[in-house]
Amino acid sequence: MPLKSRHLLGLQGVPEEDIQTILDTATTFREVLERPIKKVPTLQGKTIVNLFYESSTRTRISFELAQKRLSADTINFAKSGSSTSKGETFKDTVRNIEAMKVDMIVVRHESAGVPQFLTRISNANVINAGDGRHEHPTQALLDMYSIREKLGRLAGLKVCVVGDIAHSRVALSNIYGLKAMGAEVSLCAPPTMIPKDIYRLGVKVIHNIDEAIAQNDVLNVLRIQLERKAGTSIPSLREYHNYFGITKERLEKQNKDILILHPGPINRGVEISSEVADGPYQIILNQVTNGVAIRMAVLYLLGTMN
Ligand code: CP
Secondary structure, X not given: OOOOOOOEOOOOOOOHHHHHHHHHHHHHHHHHOOOOOOOOOOOOOOEEEEEEOOOOOHHHHHHHHHHHHOOOEEEEEEOOOOHHHHOOOHHHHHHHHHOOOOOEEEEEEOOOOHHHHHHHHOOOEEEEEEEOOOEOHHHHHXXXXXXXXXXXXXXXXXXXXXXXXXXXXXHHHHHHHHHXXXXXXXXXXXXXXXXXXXXXXXXXXXXXXXXXXXXXXXXXXXXXXXXXXXXXXOOOHHHHHHHXXXXXXXXXXXXXXXXXXXXXXOOEOOOEOHHHHOOOOEOHHHHHHHHHHHHHHHHHHHHOOO
8 A cells, every 4th residue: 555645744634544554564664574585676776874873873864774675875964073063054964965866854953843844845755763752663663563463453443652851852742652553642741741731632641650660561761852942841851751761670679560661762770761772671772673664654655756
């Protein structure tokens, strides 16, 4: 089934059937990643540029690997070392790159809305790899894939996103995606880290982490985004850990099965203890592996639409 849009700018408004198509396609590519030769010719002849204006480890490497696994030609652009430092505008940079005949653009930027803007100045398929505090759709897709892989379904599951919701793009994409797939989504954080109008998205908000653990099947734990001044929303990182940190003691006190996800990067001893980050409840590195399959699926589905 072809997707409704030739871009992936976010999960807001993306229908359940499109998310299902991406997750099911990723299952096929997940199998490719287990083969001795982890490569298929699907996007041979396509040229993809990874336009990263903000730091990234997982997303950048995962997209590049996904492109190589699909036999596409890949170009990596990083803000540092580019002509941005000489005063070139974003629009001129994109136009120059596109003049070299690029088919798809993967973009990460500190400003919300940049992927949308790109669709107006370029003919390439655009994939959002994280824009400001707005959305990070492939992260939410790989989160959903990893939950479904472990628990067999998404519909009817209770999933709580824990932490710095106010500064998070992962939270918003998780809310849109999980709700479209029929999961019950809640948020747990100090009141200062919850946007006031978030209720409009149909999510429950709680402020007690022990209740969140007791009431949910899955916790998706977010880091405090200090680079976005989140430190001003809490008295200290130690206090945040004391009240909201996911620890072995807290999980064991509830004596129940629960799945812990984290998009990374982890701040050990802040939002999650090392014991939990490396322990039996979490699937953090499975998420990273599945991320390559999800990005292969998105690149394939969009790249073969043109
Ligand atoms: N989860 C995530 O987006 O990580 P990076 O910032 O390392 O890409």
